[in-house]
Amino acid sequence: DGGITQSPKxxxxxxxxxxxxxCEQNLNHDAMYWYRQDPGQGxxxxxxxxxxxxxxKGDIAEGYSVSREKKESFPLTVTSAQKNPxxxxxxxxxxxxxxxETQYFGPGTRLLVL
Amino acid sequence: GESVGxxxxxxxxxxxxxxxxxxxxxxxxxxxxxxYKQESGKGPQFIxxxxxxxxxxxxxRVTVLLNKTVKHLSLQIAATQPGDxxxxxxxxxxxxxxxxxxxxxxxQLTVLP
Numbered sequence: 001d002g003g004i005t006q007s008p009k010x011x012x013x014x015x016x017x018x019x020x021x022x023c024e025q026n027l028n029h030d031a032m033y034w035y036r037q038d039p040g041q042g043x044x045x046x047x048x049x050x051x052x053x054x055x056x057k058g059d060i061a062e063g064y065s066v067s068r069e070k071k072e073s074f075p076l077t078v079t080s081a082q083k084n085p086x087x088x089x090x091x092x093x094x095x096x097x098x099x100x101e102t103q104y105f106g107p108g109t110r111l112l113v114l
Numbered sequence: 115g116e117s118v119g120x121x122x123x124x125x126x127x128x129x130x131x132x133x134x135x136x137x138x139x140x141x142x143x144x145x146x147x148x149x150y151k152q153e154s155g156k157g158p159q160f161i162x163x164x165x166x167x168x169x170x171x172x173x174x175r176v177t178v179l180l181n182k183t184v185k186h187l188s189l190q191i192a193a194t195q196p197g198d199x200x201x202x203x204x205x206x207x208x209x210x211x212x213x214x215x216x217x218x219x220x221x222q223l224t225v226l227p
Contacts, residue, residue, distance in 0.1 A: 004157075006157075040123075040219070040220075041219055041220075042203060042217035042218055042219045042220060043158075043203075043217045045215075090157050090158070092157075100146060100163065100165070102148060102160060102163060103148075103160075103215060104160060105150075105157035105158045105159070106157050107156055107157045108155070108156065108157045110155075
């Protein structure tokens with residue numbers, strides 16, 4: 001059963017704590033992305049990776065870090081430097097086919113601050 | 115800066131009626147457009163896409179119309195059902211690559227019984 005999985009579904013962070021959100025895909029997609037979604041707003045790009053061992057900052061990368069050691073995995077760490085981390089985090093992946101590259105999303109992780 | 119926006123933040127329709135959700139974009143270089151559906155607490159789900167060399171594309175109960183002259187995109191849902199209630203996002207990219215995808219803020223569609 002192919003798809004994108006994110007875990008956990010809910011995550012609680014204490015002050016000054018780093019937390020890591022998991023994203024795994026078995027679609028054999030080259031590119032992976034992390035977005036942040038705040039209530040009533042669209043998606044904002046945090047980081048993306050086009051290939052293993054390479055990634056680029058998106059529009060709101062400050063306070064976040066990522067790694068891409070495997071094609072299937074793109075974990076996101078929310079560091080203590082991110083002062084307003086409460087949001088819904090979405091992971092996506094894509095591949096180029098027929099001249100188009102469509103992003104497909106995981107189910108999301110909701111991060112809450114204690 | 116460039117933006118993708120929606121004309122209406124909310125839309126209510128009667129079950130069985132047709133729904134039309136609109137989206138305006140400002141980047142004249144955009145050439146690939148996608149509509150996503152997002153149910154509460156879930157990730158966005160791909161509905162339909164269209165390239166700029168087309169004016170219309172049809173799927174199952176959905177049609178996307180593209181008017182490049184006025185930079186306007188619409189999603190039509192035929193015979194709207196309760197399961198269609200969700201937030202609908204348009205997204206666009208200027209290069210045909212999803213890596214520069216820009217999302218609108220979304221329209222909340224509510225289907226009334």
